[in-house]
Amino acid sequence: MENARILIADDDKKTRDFVAAFLSYKGYHVFQASDGQDALEKIELNDVHLVITDLMMPRINGLEFIKKLKAMRPEIVTIAYSAFANSEMTANLLKAGAFFYLEKPFNLEELETHVKRGLEHQALQNQSFRTKPCIKNRSLLNNIIGESEKMLSLFEFIEKVADSDSTVLLQGESGTGKELVARAIHDLSNRRTKNFVPVNCAAIPDDLLESELFGHVKGSFTGAIATRIGRFELADKGTLFLDEIGDMKPSLQVKLLRVLQNKELEPVGSTHTKKVDVRIITATNQNLEKLVVTKEFREDLYYRISVIPIVLPPLxxxxxxxxxxxxxxxxxxxxxxxxxxxxxxxxxxxxxxxxxxxxxxxxxxxxxxxxxxxxxxxxxxxxxxxxxxxxxxxSMVQEPLSLPDNGFCLNSAVEEFENQLILQALHKTGGNKKEAAMLLNLKRTTLIEKLKKKKLFFAGSPLANS
Incomplete structure (x- = not known):
């Protein structure tokens, strides 16, 4: 394999230099690492095809190193060596994903034979990984679990947009992990050393949300006994995450738009503006485009916050x-x-x-x-x-309907069918009445009236938008 890149991990510098000199002479591009941790850090920064590692190393031993490497970069082939291994250790190495194990002292020509075989194996194996996205900073995405194609594509996209200061709109159903994605974007960005400030717009009463976001001065309203900075100022030079942005009232949308346009805010009760440098990430489980059509969400604000839209896949x-x-x-x-x-x-x-x-x-x-x-x-x-x-x-297998010989009450059957559909809609939306009404093609108020009239209660998670 031309231009193959090989990393050698060994805390013994003499052995490391000796093997590196031989492989370099054979035409390979060789990196060196003094232990497993050093090797993982170098692999994060370099495109490596094959790793040769000793077993007995400080910080992270060879076995743990191989396990971590396979979790991070499964396509990389590993060859391990040691003078102290036994049959149980050899079995554990192969189980962890090692391609081959050599006992020290070993013949360099024998090593080269296994290197060639390992690179051939890597080339064949790489065909199955070629279509998978390349994720360089996987360690910073560890809080988001997933190896499916949809998630790997999501990880790759997060890395691409992280360093930009453009606004990001995270869309997806409730419970898909929008805040985790927002935190990952912050952690991968050049703002990572500053604050990540989350705000749930739906959890804060409308009359308090403005003060929560922009701060207030003493005496600006009843209860304002002291001047208080808002979340925007807390997030200065960092990232502000506005969750459930679709629930923000129109009058506050105007003020948010002004901050995005001018990068300055005016605390409640103040006549002075303050400059802020904040990266905005928003999230919603609602269809903002529909809310724009119904005039419930400002069109100009929608385009401001959705420069980079990301849709999170449901489970x-x-x-x-x-x-x-x-x-x-x-x-x-x-x-x-x-x-x-x-x-x-x-x-x-x-x-x-x-x-x-x-x-x-x-x-x-x-x-x-x-x-x-x-x-x-x-x-x-x-x-x-x-x-x-x-x-x-x-429940997935429905029994065929049949009319009893003595007949039955159609009205009662229709009502029972309607009740089941309403409860299923509430179940699918986790109790969110607004979303359930959309599934049933009903107005939210109509659904609420039916629930009250029928005395139906969804016994799942707490109902949203009650």
Whole structure:
């Protein structure tokens, strides 16, 4: 393989220099690292095809290094060597993803043979990775779990837009991880050393949101007993994340637009403006384009905040990531709760991988936390799952309708059918009445009237927009 790049990781400089000199003589481009941690840092910065590593190294040993490398860059081929390994260690190395293991002292010609084979293997293996996006700073995206094509494309796009100061609009269903993406953009940007300030526009009353964003001076309104800076000033030179931007009232949208245009703000009750340098990231689970058409959201503000739109995929569109998410949440909650739940059996995992997840990753996380608390230890089985998850397989198969010989009440049947559709719409939207009404092609007020008249109650997560 022409121009192959090889990294040698060994804390013994003599061995490292000796192997490097031989491979350089053979025409390879060689990098050196003094231990596993140093090697990972160099791989972050360089395009490496093959790694040769010693096992006994400080900070990160060879086995842990290979595990971390395979998680970060699975296409890189690794050859390990040591004078102290045994059959168990060799088996663990191969299981971790090592291509070959050599015992020290080894013959350099033998090493070159395995290097050539490793590079041939890498070239063939690379064909399956060629279409996958290249993500250079994966370590800064560790809080976002996913290996599906949709998520890898998302990671690549995040890296591309991070260093820009352009506004970003994150769109996606509730529970898809919009704040995690906003934080990742901040952490990858040149503003990473300054504040990341999140604000949930829907969680703060309208009459307080202006003061929360722009600050106020003492005596500007009842209760303003002291001058207070707002979130914009807290985020100066950093990033301000405005979640649920679609719920912002029109009068406040005008003031936000002015800040975006002029990069200056006026605290409540003040006659003086202040300059601010803030990168704005917004998020919503609503269709802002529809809100623009209905005049509920300003068109000029929409174009200002959506210079770079990013749509986050719902969990139902990346079900291959569900086992990864489950393992991550099990590890997290076992540690937090000091429990020892080992995992899920095959049947329960199949059920969760088939479920549609209207609440997305947040719903899955809440379910795993509940299961860890209730199970305590051992393996989670189907009987441990809440009823709504256990019933998924049978509920997907509908029985054919048949008219009884003695007839039945059509009005009652129609009403029951309507009730089921309303509850399903609420279930799909996590209890959000506005979104449920859109699914049913109803006005929100009409849906609320039907819920009151029918005395229907959604017993899922707390209802939004109540």
């Amino acid at each position: 139902k569109d990346r079900k291959g990531d569900i086992p990864l998410l489950i393992n991550s949440f099990l590890e997290k909650f076992n540690k937090d709760k000091q429990h020892k739940v080992k995992g899920l059996d095959k049947s329960s995992l199949e059920i969760l991988c088939t479920y549609e997840w209207p609440g997305n990753v947040r719903e899955l996380e809440n379910l795993i936390e509940r299961l860890v608390i209730l199970k305590g230890s051992g393996i989670i089985t189907v009987s441990d799952l809440p009823e709504k998850y256990r019933g998924i397989k049978t």
